[in-house]
Amino acid sequence: MNGIFNLQQIINGIQIGSIYALISIGYTLVYGIIKLINFAHGDFYMVGAYAAYFAVMFSAARKEHPNVIIVLIISMAAGAVVAFLSNRIAYKPLRYKPRLSALITAIGVSMFLEYTSSALPFIGPSFKAFPQSQLIPQKTYKIGSAILTNYQIVNVTIAVVLMVVLTYIIQHTRMGMAMRASAQDKDAARLMGIDIEKVIDFTFIVGGALAGAAGLLTGITYPRINPYMGIIPGLKAFIAAVLGGIGSVPGAMLGSYIMGFAEVFGTAINSIVGEGIAYAILILVLIFLPQGLLGKKTGEKV
Amino acid sequence: MSKKKRNITQKMIRFFKSRNGKLITGTFIFWLVLYPLNKFGILNNYWMHVINVSLIYIILTVSLNLINGFTGQFSIGHMGFAAVGAYTSATITTILFKFPSHGFVPYLVFIGSMILGGIVAALVGFLIGLPTLRLRGDYLAIVTLAFGEIIRVTFNAIKFVGGPRGIPGIPNFSNFTLVTIVTLISVIIMRNVIYSSIGRAFLSIREDEVASELVGVHTTYYKVMGFTIGAFFAGVGGALLAHLIQYINPLQFGFMATIYVLIMVYIGGIGSISGSIVAAVGITFLSEGLRFMLNRIDAFTPFRVGPEWRMVIFSVLLVATMLYKTNGLMGDKEFSVLIPEEEDENAKHGA
Amino acid sequence: MQNTVLKIDHVTHYFGGLRAVHDFHMELPEGVIWGLIGPNGAGKTTIFNLITGVYIPTEGKIYLRQKKTNGDFYLEDITKYKPHTIVAKGIARTFQNLRVFPNLTVLDNIRIAGHFRVRYGLYDSIMRNAKFRSEEKKIKEEAMSLLKMFNLHSRAYTLAKALPYGELRRLEIARALATHPTLLLLDEPAAGMNPKETMELLEMIRWIKKEFNLTIFLIEHHMKFVMNICERIKVMDFGETIAEGTPEEVSNNPRVIEAYLGRKQHA
Numbered sequence: 071m072n073g074i075f076n077l078q079q080i081i082n083g084i085q086i087g088s089i090y091a092l093i094s095i096g097y098t099l100v101y102g103i104i105k106l107i108n109f110a111h112g113d114f115y116m117v118g119a120y121a122a123y124f125a126v127m128f129s130a131a132r133k134e135h136p137n138v139i140i141v142l143i144i145s146m147a148a149g150a151v152v153a154f155l156s157n158r159i160a161y162k163p164l165r166y167k168p169r170l171s172a173l174i175t176a177i178g179v180s181m182f183l184e185y186t187s188s189a190l191p192f193i194g195p196s197f198k199a200f201p202q203s204q205l206i207p208q209k210t211y212k213i214g215s216a217i218l219t220n221y222q223i224v225n226v227t228i229a230v231v232l233m234v235v236l237t238y239i240i241q242h243t244r245m246g247m248a249m250r251a252s253a254q255d256k257d258a259a260r261l262m263g264i265d266i267e268k269v270i271d272f273t274f275i276v277g278g279a280l281a282g283a284a285g286l287l288t289g290i291t292y293p294r295i296n297p298y299m300g301i302i303p304g305l306k307a308f309i310a311a312v313l314g315g316i317g318s319v320p321g322a323m324l325g326s327y328i329m330g331f332a333e334v335f336g337t338a339i340n341s342i343v344g345e346g347i348a349y350a351i352l353i354l355v356l357i358f359l360p361q362g363l364l365g366k367k368t369g370e371k372v
Numbered sequence: 373m374s375k376k377k378r379n380i381t382q383k384m385i386r387f388f389k390s391r392n393g394k395l396i397t398g399t400f401i402f403w404l405v406l407y408p409l410n411k412f413g414i415l416n417n418y419w420m421h422v423i424n425v426s427l428i429y430i431i432l433t434v435s436l437n438l439i440n441g442f443t444g445q446f447s448i449g450h451m452g453f454a455a456v457g458a459y460t461s462a463t464i465t466t467i468l469f470k471f472p473s474h475g476f477v478p479y480l481v482f483i484g485s486m487i488l489g490g491i492v493a494a495l496v497g498f499l500i501g502l503p504t505l506r507l508r509g510d511y512l513a514i515v516t517l518a519f520g521e522i523i524r525v526t527f528n529a530i531k532f533v534g535g536p537r538g539i540p541g542i543p544n545f546s547n548f549t550l551v552t553i554v555t556l557i558s559v560i561i562m563r564n565v566i567y568s569s570i571g572r573a574f575l576s577i578r579e580d581e582v583a584s585e586l587v588g589v590h591t592t593y594y595k596v597m598g599f600t601i602g603a604f605f606a607g608v609g610g611a612l613l614a615h616l617i618q619y620i621n622p623l624q625f626g627f628m629a630t631i632y633v634l635i636m637v638y639i640g641g642i643g644s645i646s647g648s649i650v651a652a653v654g655i656t657f658l659s660e661g662l663r664f665m666l667n668r669i670d671a672f673t674p675f676r677v678g679p680e681w682r683m684v685i686f687s688v689l690l691v692a693t694m695l696y697k698t699n700g701l702m703g704d705k706e707f708s709v710l711i712p713e714e715e716d717e718n719a720k721h722g723a
Numbered sequence: 724m725q726n727t728v729l730k731i732d733h734v735t736h737y738f739g740g741l742r743a744v745h746d747f748h749m750e751l752p753e754g755v756i757w758g759l760i761g762p763n764g765a766g767k768t769t770i771f772n773l774i775t776g777v778y779i780p781t782e783g784k785i786y787l788r789q790k791k792t793n794g795d796f797y798l799e800d801i802t803k804y805k806p807h808t809i810v811a812k813g814i815a816r817t818f819q820n821l822r823v824f825p826n827l828t829v830l831d832n833i834r835i836a837g838h839f840r841v842r843y844g845l846y847d848s849i850m851r852n853a854k855f856r857s858e859e860k861k862i863k864e865e866a867m868s869l870l871k872m873f874n875l876h877s878r879a880y881t882l883a884k885a886l887p888y889g890e891l892r893r894l895e896i897a898r899a900l901a902t903h904p905t906l907l908l909l910d911e912p913a914a915g916m917n918p919k920e921t922m923e924l925l926e927m928i929r930w931i932k933k934e935f936n937l938t939i940f941l942i943e944h945h946m947k948f949v950m951n952i953c954e955r956i957k958v959m960d961f962g963e964t965i966a967e968g969t970p971e972e973v974s975n976n977p978r979v980i981e982a983y984l985g986r987k988q989h990a
Binding site for chain 1: 444446448503504507509510511513514515517518519521522525529627631634638675676677678680681683684686687688690691694695698
């Protein structure tokens with residue numbers, strides 16, 4: 071049961087993939103509708119983690135036991151609010167200006183979130199330990215030679231539940247249909263009476279909420295958080311979305327799990343491979359399969 | 373006076389009256405004023421260091437502007453090229469030859485290593501640019517970001533150049549005189565490229581790549597050319613930085629470092645060399661001034677007031693610039709002294 | 724026929740599963756003005772894109788006449804060539820929705836079209852040597868004289884985006900001519916023009932054909948315009964060629980009337 075492809079790696083892969091999936095969906099939804107790579111999306115994830123952190127610390131200070139569901143809602147709300155505000159303040163005014171301006175602005179928003187968190191005295195640039203055990207006391211299970219913690223179970227369960235809810239929203243609600251229509255053709259959707267800006271607002275809220283949830287889940291499973299924690303996972307989640315086909319929600323999920331497994335197996339081979347495999351995947355995809363696994367090929371009209 | 377002497381005098385007068393002449397003379401006066409001030413202790417070494425840093429950032433900013441602003445490609449891995457230049461030249465002067473920071477031969481070797489650093493960076497830029505420059509704007513951004521990270525990870529992994537510890541004890545070859553001269557030459561070269569048919573080809577790609585291709589411009593060739601030239605000067609800048617700060621490690625050349633230069637490019641003005649110069653100097657000095665202020669405030673307050681507040685301010689400035697003055701402070705305008713005379717009317721475009 | 728300037732040899736083109744052009748065949752002789760008409764979406768601009776190398780045809784070939792060093796003509800297969808190569812071989816085009824370089828001056832717009840004929844390189848640009856200076860002077864003079872011909876001389880240093888619509892159309896045509904083409908493709912040159920401007924355009928096209936020794940192939944919706952200036956017309960609908968002939972023949976063709984002209988007669 072030793073070697074690279076063993077149960078432990080599979081467990082880890084599913085768990086990492088779940089976190090990437092939650093972040094990745096937000097990227098793909100926003101890109102699908104306004105063709106913007108929201109560089110700040112990884113930072114919504116960070117905000118969610120800190121919101122959860124403060125919620126737990128707050129409860130602990132009042133000698134109360136924090137409720138996981140409530141903390142989850144708080145982290146999702148935090149992610150949603152930051153996402154909504156980013157859109158309204160920074161992206162909406164540039165909606166009809168050249169796309170690169172919006173990209174630069176997204177970088178600016180990302181920087182702002184990271185450095186402000188880092189600069190605020192009660193947060194600071196260094197790592198903080200996430201109080202996982204105060205939220206959920208740890209239990210471990212052994213399956214063969216693999217170790218499974220209840221944190222990982224919670225992680226994957228919450229992620230899957232959220233993904234199912236999201237899929238339901240997109241496929242079976244009117245807003246979801248509006249989102250799909252707007253992603254295909256904004257102008258046609260507008261002509262059909264859909265208020266595009268409301269749809270975009272909703273997209274950011276949903277994406278931000280999922281990212282915020284991912285932040286909480288990360289805090290539970292890897293109990294270290296810091297203001298810059300969103301940069302690399304954000305980049306990897308974006309690569310996962312591209313791998314799966316940017317604009318496609320199932321693609322984002324598929325790409326994220328592939329990415330999670332690739333990373334876990336890569337790290338098992340060599341830590342450098344583990345660090346670099348995400349970038350290698352990105353370059354290979356963009357050169358050989360730019361529309362991603364589940365995406366459609368589109369040409370440019372001249 | 374003999375006829376020959378008169379001719380030479382006339383040529384000299386014409387030179388000093390020309391734009392290039394004014395540019396060079398101005399830089400010389402700049403040097404002439406600051407050098408003795410520093411030598412005789414009136415201008416202390418700390419501020420001299422800041423001036424040197426701002427000059428090097430001029431090179432980095434203009435070279436990134438060449439790619440992003442003039443050719444319209446969205447490259448955000450620029451400091452990766454600086455890293456290549458820095459590591460190449462530092463390896464030569466520190467690891468291969470253990471040089472002191474003075475003496476004629478070591479200096480020559482340093483200048484050679486600096487140019488070599490630029491060339492290696494240009495090569496890396498060429499190899500990266502060739503397969504990736506056909507990608508669309510936002511995808512190109514992510515790929516260049518990824519390559520910047522790959523370069524950083526690679527240097528982090530190579531034990532020969534110190535791995536995560538980097539290279540300490542680099543000799544201080546980047547003195548004020550050399551930095552001023554290299555900056556001046558770099559700006560003039562990049563300016564000359566921009567005000568030529570090649571520069572116009574770059575601009576046409578930025579304006580409308582399809583239309584550009586359909587009036588005969590080999591867009592891929594010129595995109596790669598712009599990218600390579602920009603990478604070259606980033607490498608030169610990196611080499612200068614390495615021999616100024618005297619210590620380099622992979623972390624200094626990550627995404628955050630590129631963002632710092634990106635901010636200078638976009639606030640200064642995409643498509644304006646003058647804007648890049650103003651922004652590079654302005655933001656460097658602003659950054660130092662803020663660092664002072666924040667230190668003072670931190671001493672006062674019971675809670676921590678960290679240097680990150682500078683970046684908070686810069687990020688707000690960046691977003692504000694994008695929202696209210698999308699083309700940057702100077703847009704595509706230039707100081708007259710940088711515009712070749714024959715292009716003057718065209719560059720001023722009936723403004 | 725070696726006075727054939729352009730030969731489109733049974734070209735069919737698919738976009739994914741959609742057939743945009745079916746079995747398009749054409750042999751365009753030297754010195755004529757041919758027209759391509761058809762309803763929106765018929766595939767006309769696609770033909771232009773296929774000719775200029777923006778797309779490579781799924782089936783079929785495209786040939787362009789070239790001159791050998793000894794003066795003989797031959798047909799070169801340009802089917803797979805990149806657009807900039809095709810431009811260098813002598814085809815220029817304008818666009819349905821104007822594509823000038825908006826933030827560049829009128830002069831620069833023209834100068835860029837001369838870029839591929841420039842004889843200096845990167846080294847010369849950096850060193851600002853005599854070769855550079857003399858070539859730059861030549862480019863500027865050529866560009867200015869072309870602008871004079873199109874009455875845009877006074878606007879040379881104005882940003883293109885500041886120009887009114889009619890002048891922009893002239894600029895785009897001038898820019899195409901700055902590439903010294905032998906074949907000029909005009910994509911709806913009269914779009915958005917009032918009757919007076921359309922008459923002026925007609926005159927200008929006749930004039931440039933003579934002055935620059937051109938073969939012209941144009942797409943237009945404007946029926947009077949096409950009937951007035953084209954010597955021969957091809958009609959497309961849904962990617963198919965439904966008629967070809969002189970203006971009289973085409974306007975009397977029942978299929979054409981049904982598909983296209985019929986609707987237009989009420990306009």
